Amino acid sequence: MTAPLLDIAGWRLAFDGFEGRAQVLDGIDLAVQAGETVGIVGETGCGKSVLARSVARLVEMPPGRVLGGSIRFEGQDVMAMDQRALARLRGHGVAMIFQDPMTYLNPVFRIGSQLVDVIRAHDKAAGRPARGRDAARARAAELLGQVRLPEPDRLLDRYPHELSGGMRQRVLIAMALTGTPKLLIADEPTTALDVTIQAQVLRLIADLVAAQALTLMLISHDLGVIGALCRRVVVMYAGTVVEDGAAEAIFADPRHPYTRGLLAAVPDLERPGHRARPIPGHIPNLLSPPPGCRFHPRCPLAVARCAGEKPALRDLAGRRVACHRAEEVAA
Ligand SMILES: Nc1ncnc2c1ncn2[C@@H]1O[C@H](COP(=O)(O)OP(=O)(O)O)[C@@H](O)[C@H]1O
Ligand SMILES: [Mg+2]
Structure with a gap:
């Protein structure tokens, strides 16, 4: 097997605040090979965004604090990178798009001048002289065309508020692609958009990923969004990976009670009698997370061992799952 593009190992991260230390990521192990499309799903507050931001070293420290583990991109330790290496990582390694483009x-500033600045900054990060403004503007128009925005030349002279939410997100995708990244991290990229626009933007992301052979890490609380774009699904709960495997396997035969709960919470439009059942309870307060399995207070299968011993992420039924009772969880 080739070395992974991204290798997150034992990653533990906390935030220090007035009330104490919130243990937000509790030993994340996640390796991603080049060309994979990985969806990360979990309820709001599970640590998906903090994990994504960790990859590009965008978590502010303090209040953030690394308690252990490492993140490697193409074998290089992200936390050990100097400013030049970090600029290269953010320019040509990892690109991110977020929920709220605004x-x-x-x-x-006009869209054009913002894109021109980003293009020139990427030139410098790549160690070559920045191209002139006219050349950068031509490249900006080309990028807007790639994200299927009509009349790119006219759009360059517009201000962000003159664009719709979907158009703005396309501009952000164009910016993200400026440096020809290897890994695209899209963090709830369509959550703020109308349903029809959401479908178009997802289609665009899928097409760009295929055309440019990008590795995709798509973060969403919406299993439908993940299922549409990703071949691999990673389920997170309260700062831990609870299940990780091929999308078909996870959707058809979930082995973690939390994954089952997430799937049962999705309304099934093809089964009219089907009632969506939300998972009872809430994600825990991370200032004092539950001992053992962090999901045990909400888990219908919890036994004494679940409160006493943190389940390891282990191989079972063709995926990884962190549950003492995974063998008993049947589809
Ligand atoms: N800068 C920060 N300072 C303190 N706590 C933070 C910060 N960023 C995120 N958190 C906390 O980390 C936890 C995970 O947040 P987040 O990664 O945004 O969740 P998700 O993206 O899964 O909804 C939450 O409890 C959130 O309040
Ligand atoms: Mg988030």
């Missing part, structure tokens, strides 16, 4: 666009 946060990442400057309202007072």
Whole structure:
């Protein structure tokens, strides 16, 4: 097997605050090979965004604090990178898009000038002289065409507020692709968009990933979104990976009670009598997370061992699952 593009091992991260230390990521093990499409799913607050931001070293420290583990991209330790290596990582290794494009666009500058700046910054990060503004503008128009925005030349002269949410997200995708990254991390990229626009943007992401042979890490609380784009699904609960495997296997035969709960919470439109059942309870307060399996207080199968011993992520039924009772969880 070739070395993974991304290798997260034993990654533990906390946030220190007035109330104490929130243990947000509790030993994440996740290796991603080049070309994989990986969906990360879990309820809000499970640590998906913090994990994504960790990969590009975007978690602010403090208040963030690494308690253990490592993240390697193409074999290089991300936490040990100097500023130049980090600029290269963010320019040409990992690109990210987020839920709210407006946060990442400057309202007072035209789309064109923002794209030109990003293009020139990427040139410098790659160690070559930045291209001139006209050449950068031509490249910007080309990128807008790639994300299927009509009349790219006119769009360059618009301000962000003149664009719809879907158009803004396309502009952000264009920016993310500027440096020809290897790994695209999309964190709830369509959550803020209308359903029809959501489908178009997902289609665009899927097409770009295929055309540019990108590795995709797609983060969503929505299993439907993950299922549409990803061949592999990683389920997170309260800062831990609870199940990880091929999308078909996870959807058809979930082995972690939390995964089962997530699937049961999705309304099934093809079965009219089917009632979506949300998982009772809430994710735990991470200032004092439950001992043992973090899911045990909400788990219908929990026994004494679950509160006493943290289940390891182990191989079972063709995937990895972290549950003492996974053998007893049948489809
Ligand atoms: N900068 C921060 N400071 C303190 N706590 C944070 C910070 N960022 C995230 N958190 C906490 O980390 C936990 C995981 O958050 P997040 O990764 O955003 O969850 P998700 O993306 O799965 O909804 C939450 O409890 C959140 O409050
Ligand atoms: Mg998030």
